Amino acid sequence: MDSLMLISLLMLQYLCISLFSIQVAATNGKLFREYIGAESKNVTFSDVPVNPNVEFHFILSFAIDYTTSSTSPSPTNGHFNVFWDSNTLTPSQVSAIKARHSNVKVALSLGGDSVSNRNVYFQPTSVTSWIQNAVSSITKIIKEYNLDGIDIDYEHFSSDPNAFTECIGRLIVILKQNRVISFASIAPYDDDPVQSHYLALWRKYGNFIDYVNFQFYAYDKGTNVSQFLRFFEIQRSNYRGGKVLVSFGTDGSGGLSPKNGFFTACSRLKSQGKLHGIFVWSADDSKGTGFGFEKQSQALLASPK
Numbered sequence: 001m002d003s004l005m006l007i008s009l010l011m012l013q014y015l016c017i018s019l020f021s022i023q024v025a026a027t028n029g030k031l032f033r034e035y036i037g038a039e040s041k042n043v044t045f046s047d048v049p050v051n052p053n054v055e056f057h058f059i060l061s062f063a064i065d066y067t068t069s070s071t072s073p074s075p076t077n078g079h080f081n082v083f084w085d086s087n088t089l090t091p092s093q094v095s096a097i098k099a100r101h102s103n104v105k106v107a108l109s110l111g112g113d114s115v116s117n118r119n120v121y122f123q124p125t126s127v128t129s130w131i132q133n134a135v136s137s138i139t140k141i142i143k144e145y146n147l148d149g150i151d152i153d154y155e156h157f158s159s160d161p162n163a164f165t166e167c168i169g170r171l172i173v174i175l176k177q178n179r180v181i182s183f184a185s186i187a188p189y190d191d192d193p194v195q196s197h198y199l200a201l202w203r204k205y206g207n208f209i210d211y212v213n214f215q216f217y218a219y220d221k222g223t224n225v226s227q228f229l230r231f232f233e234i235q236r237s238n239y240r241g242g243k244v245l246v247s248f249g250t251d252g253s254g255g256l257s258p259k260n261g262f263f264t265a266c267s268r269l270k271s272q273g274k275l276h277g278i279f280v281w282s283a284d285d286s287k288g289t290g291f292g293f294e295k296q297s298q299a300l301l302a303s304p305k
């Protein structure tokens with residue numbers, strides 16, 4: 001082959017690589033996620049419609065490092081227990097839903113807002129002991145239930161951002177290294193001290209965090225499309241380089257509701273290549289409603305445009 005031809009081939013290759021990089025930079029995702037099990041409503045996985053053309057994550061809510069005493073649950077320094085609705089969300093139900101839908105994965109979420117009407121606090125005795133206890137108790141639950149990932153949802157803190165960063169960051173790294181989980185997400189919202197803790201974690205361990213389940217439903221009720229898009233840009237720059245997912249609640253909480261234009265905002269983001277995925281709080285609250293907004297979310301993610 002002569003050198004001119006070689007040069008043209010190299011140029012062609014370079015052009016292809018550049019085009020490929022551009023496509024990767026602006027790419028939408030097809031990830032749909034829904035929290036399930038935080039309220040005792042006997043919701044089951046099979047209640048929730050699954051579109052075969054999305055990537056679907058159920059997120060069990062919650063595993064908490066508290067004792068399971070029904071009168072006064074107290075912190076256990078990283079020894080996690082199952083607090084989700086375990087009447088219906090059992091290990092065999094996890095296996096059944098994953099066998100029925102090859103696009104379904106199941107994660108568990110750590111922490112949550114409250115248990116028995118009291119706030120759940122992130123309260124490690126020490127960083128090292130918390131991590132040790134968390135790795136062993138979470139690994140045990142994940143193996144028992146055949147789960148795929150974790151979500152971090154602490155909302156109250158008895159620790160500084162640095163202890164939170166080291167405990168959670170190292171927990172995620174160890175669980176990934178041990179191949180116990182294949183993905184991890186965090187679920188912050190726009191309030192302090194929530195953001196200061198999660199932003200500190202993001203700065204140091206963001207490379208190990210696959211998705212940011214930003215709780216857009218924690219904004220005021222009656223949020224409109226333009227406000228929502230502004231909030232999205234703010235959080236996209238806070239969690240720079242991350243896959244910030246958009247969200248709404250079916251529990252009557254705040255943010256931009258489907259009837260106020262949530263899907264209009266999603267289409268806008270999709271046209272800009274910024275829609276990585278949608279998540280919903282929660283299947284328990286949607287039970288009995290026909291899951292119309294879940295269907296609409298998945299159809300929007302699955303559609304080519």
Ligand SMILES: *[C@@H]1O[C@H](CO)[C@@H](O)[C@H](O)[C@H]1NC(C)=O
Nearest residue numbers: 039040041042043085087088
């Ligand atoms: C959930 O199931 C349990 C056990 O079958 C039953 O005792 C309880 O009443 C059910 N709760 C609801 C809200 O349906």
Ligand SMILES: *[C@@H]1O[C@H](CO)[C@@H](O)[C@H](O)[C@H]1NC(C)=O
Nearest residue numbers: 222223224225226227228261
């Ligand atoms: C959205 O809400 C903001 C704040 O209330 C208001 O200033 C703005 O006009 C609203 N935008 C639309 C399109 O209604």
